[in-house]
Amino acid sequence: MNDTSRGARQRLLALSTRERIEACWTALDPVPAHRCLRGPETGMAMLKGRTGGTGNAFHLGEMTLTRASVALDDGTLGHGWVRGRDHRHAELIALADAVAQHAEWQQRLETHVLAPLAEELAERQRRDAATAAATRVDFFTLVRGE
Amino acid sequence: MYVAVKGGEQAIANAHRWLADRRRGDRDRPELEVAQVGDQLRLAVDRVMSEASLYDPELAALAFKQASGDLTEAVFLLRAYRTTLPRLAVSEPLETANMRIERRISATYKDIPGGQILGPTYDYTHRLLDFLQLAGAEVPAAEIREELTEAEACPQILELLNDEGLVEQEIDDGSEPADITRDPPDYPMDRAARLQMLARGDEGYLLALGYSTQRGYGRNHPFAGEIRLGQVEVEIHVDEWDETICVGEIALNECQMINQFGGSREAAPQFTRGYGLAFGHNERKTMAMALVDRALRAEELGEPIIGPAQQAEFVLAHADSVDASGFVSHLKLPHYVDFQSELDLLRRLRREHAARQAELADAHEAVKSPSEEN
Numbered sequence: 001m002n003d004t005s006r007g008a009r010q011r012l013l014a015l016s017t018r019e020r021i022e023a024c025w026t027a028l029d030p031v032p033a034h035r036c037l038r039g040p041e042t043g044m045a046m047l048k049g050r051t052g053g054t055g056n057a058f059h060l061g062e063m064t065l066t067r068a069s070v071a072l073d074d075g076t077l078g079h080g081w082v083r084g085r086d087h088r089h090a091e092l093i094a095l096a097d098a099v100a101q102h103a104e105w106q107q108r109l110e111t112h113v114l115a116p117l118a119e120e121l122a123e124r125q126r127r128d129a130a131t132a133a134a135t136r137v138d139f140f141t142l143v144r145g146e
Numbered sequence: 147m148y149v150a151v152k153g154g155e156q157a158i159a160n161a162h163r164w165l166a167d168r169r170r171g172d173r174d175r176p177e178l179e180v181a182q183v184g185d186q187l188r189l190a191v192d193r194v195m196s197e198a199s200l201y202d203p204e205l206a207a208l209a210f211k212q213a214s215g216d217l218t219e220a221v222f223l224l225r226a227y228r229t230t231l232p233r234l235a236v237s238e239p240l241e242t243a244n245m246r247i248e249r250r251i252s253a254t255y256k257d258i259p260g261g262q263i264l265g266p267t268y269d270y271t272h273r274l275l276d277f278l279q280l281a282g283a284e285v286p287a288a289e290i291r292e293e294l295t296e297a298e299a300c301p302q303i304l305e306l307l308n309d310e311g312l313v314e315q316e317i318d319d320g321s322e323p324a325d326i327t328r329d330p331p332d333y334p335m336d337r338a339a340r341l342q343m344l345a346r347g348d349e350g351y352l353l354a355l356g357y358s359t360q361r362g363y364g365r366n367h368p369f370a371g372e373i374r375l376g377q378v379e380v381e382i383h384v385d386e387w388d389e390t391i392c393v394g395e396i397a398l399n400e401c402q403m404i405n406q407f408g409g410s411r412e413a414a415p416q417f418t419r420g421y422g423l424a425f426g427h428n429e430r431k432t433m434a435m436a437l438v439d440r441a442l443r444a445e446e447l448g449e450p451i452i453g454p455a456q457q458a459e460f461v462l463a464h465a466d467s468v469d470a471s472g473f474v475s476h477l478k479l480p481h482y483v484d485f486q487s488e489l490d491l492l493r494r495l496r497r498e499h500a501a502r503q504a505e506l507a508d509a510h511e512a513v514k515s516p517s518e519e520n
Binding site for chain 2: 014
């Protein structure tokens with residue numbers, strides 16, 4: 001992952017599936033002990049659209065959203081949010097947020113979790129784009145008359 | 147006298163048990179999984195999410211299965227579930243310009259930057275029943291086209307017209323939109339509140355109203371400037387962090403209609419616009435929504451209000467299928483006392499009517515009889 005900011009990590013983990021994060025997470029072993037401070041809890045986010053795509057905001061509707069806050073044994077806090085109702089997914093994001101604040105964990109997190117997930121996300125999006133591209137219309141003009 | 151009546155618990159319990167039995171169907175066949183509904187009946191799922199006004203594909207699929215495929219009932223189930231959840235956040239406005247495009251077409255320009263991308267569409271199918279599906283034929287995977295993977299950007303097409311000032315611009319003035327889930331709708335209603343109500347409106351209802359504008363009841367000659375479908379990232383602001391954060395992606399369908407001209411002594415004539423936006427793959431809904439959105443701008447644009455689709459209170463107050471089916475369905479509830487009082491009233495009216503008829507007959511008799519006596 002090129003962008004190692006907190007926001008970029010949250011985004012990558014929110015766009016990855018819980019199953020894949022979990023699978024990568026086991027490679028971090030031993031995983032630091034943590035406890036949940038808040039949640040995980042499921043609620044909603046109200047989503048805004050824009051009139052005409054670019055204009056004034058309006059309320060489009062809501063979506064389910066889950067958040068979690070965790071503390072490592074040494075007191076480091078981590079927070080995570082994810083669309084949907086998967087408590088474990090939010091907890092893992094929060095855990096990664098906490099773990100990433102420790103220099104000794106940061107590199108392992110990057111190598112074993114973030115880098116492979118970023119690669120998978122890029123591959124999935126590339127494949128989606130290629131599938132859409134196959135339905136792109138190539139116009140050709142017939143010359144008539146003469 | 148008022149008599150409270152209780153009863154029917156056993157009948158209700160058995161009726162629900164029969165309903166569950168019917169829903170399960172033939173036990174020799176495997177039960178339909180919620181995940182299969184989400185996977186293979188996704189347009190139904192998208193419609194349920196859109197009209198329930200809650201984006202959660204798994205729960206919408208569950209609602210659809212639980213309702214035995216009754217879309218209006220499924221919308222009701224998901225809308226009811228929505229009321230049990232707290233609101234944790236409000237998103238930043240979704241940027242449809244940054245959509246990962248699955249489908250993007252324009253009926254106004256052939257050659258557009260990014261191209262015409264058909265996506266997974268029913269357009270151009272021949273509407274012939276596919277008997278191979280009855281036979282359970284294998285389906286090949288979608289084609290991919292690798293050489294175009296560095297997809298050209300797909301700018302919003304109406305922005306191309308903006309350059310010449312030919313179409314009205316939509317610019318964010320930073321105003322905070324009304325929220326009809328918090329504040330009861332009040333008429334006249336501004337466009338943001340109208341769009342919120344249309345976004346959750348019943349597709350069939352909006353389709354009929356949109357169609358009515360095309361047939362002349364508030365005609366404003368539309369073109370489908372751009373329709374796009376794809377994934378948009380959701381960003382929220384959270385107190386713990388200073389920046390906005392991405393919490394996932396949702397599928398959105400958007401329709402930009404271009405309509406005939408507005409203008410004034412000061413402003414040169416330009417195309418006007420109608421807008422439709424909905425959760426998931428909901429193209430017909432977003433097109434109908436854009437037509438009705440534009441029709442509801444009649445007053446703002448100084449057009450005569452001659453069609454039902456232009457009357458905001460009529461259109462918006464009846465657009466929600468949960469409201470509508472609730473009020474229609476309540477007619478099934480026991481109205482024994484109401485009906486008894488109407489029966490009494492009707493009997494009295496008929497007695498009075500009979501008495502008046504009898505009086506008239508007597509009077510008639512009295513006019514005729516003197517001649518008989520003579």
